[in-house]
Amino acid sequence: MTTITERLKSAINTIALTQTKFNIDHHTVQLLAVSKTKPIGDIEQAIAQGQRAFGENYVQEGVDKIQFFNNPSLDWHFIGPLQSNKTKLVAENFDWIHTIDRLKIAKRLHDQRPSSMAALNICIQINISGEENKSGITPTQLPLLAKQISQLDHLCLRGIMTIGHKSNDSGLIENEFSQMSQLFENLKQEFATVDTLSMGMSSDLELAIKNGSTMVRIGSAIFGQRAPK
Ligand SMILES: *Cc1c(COP(=O)(O)O)cnc(C)c1O
Secondary structure (H helix, E strand, C coil): CCCHHHHHHHHHHHHHHHHHHCCCCCCCCEEEEECCCCCHHHHHHHHHCCCCEEEECCHHHHHHHHHHHCCCCCEEEECCCCCHHHHHHHHHHCCEEEEECCHHHHHHHHHHCCCCCCCEEEEEEECCCCCCCCCCECHHHHHHHHHHHHCCCCEEEEEEECCCCCCCCHHHHHHHHHHHHHHHHHHHHHCCCCCEEECCCCCCHHHHHHCCCCEEEECHHHHCCCCCC
16 A cells, blocks of 8 residues: 555656656745545654645634644644634644635634734635635736735735536636736735645546645645545
8 A cells, every 4th residue: 555655655656757858947836735534643654754735625624733733833724614603723833824715714813813823824825716615806806906915914815726627628727827927926916925735636636736836735746535425
């Protein structure tokens, strides 16, 4: 059986090879290891290999892990849908959230972020494929929401996030990823804090890197398949 250690090395290697292939500087793309539903022991194996950034989708599960490790050198990213009644736990525990698509949630996170902590890093989620069942705002809604978030000082606007189209049509996915890249470049011009394009998962990381991703969110390719929730 392939171990987490081997799969993590292989993911890091794939990222490096893809950057070389598309002539992208090797400091550009960060690996977010998505550890949702996976036990503490799995995360410990990744930490032993030097992995520091972890992604979680479920608030209470993520908070339990953050408090268990209680390690300031780790970065915890919330990447799941967030309801109003759970914002306080995210504000008090996580370093990042990638799924902001409403001002109301952003305002609550701002109000609830303890002043003793660094600003909560924010990516705005874009529904670039326009699929109905998907969260995220449309590209035309981005300038206003970005501006509003940039004015909340317990938050730090870092960039935008998308979930790739579930499709075998790589041309379609690539077209959407390149639209994201354009939105990201425009946003960077406007806000000095913006440096993150969160795009690419186990199945589409190469297309994402080719199209300017700066952070790929990899779960199953590192930790193995997840049991259905
Ligand atoms: C689960 C999840 C991932 C990781 O997906 P894999 O296909 O397992 O790599 C990435 N991003 C989000 C938002 C997720 O929910």
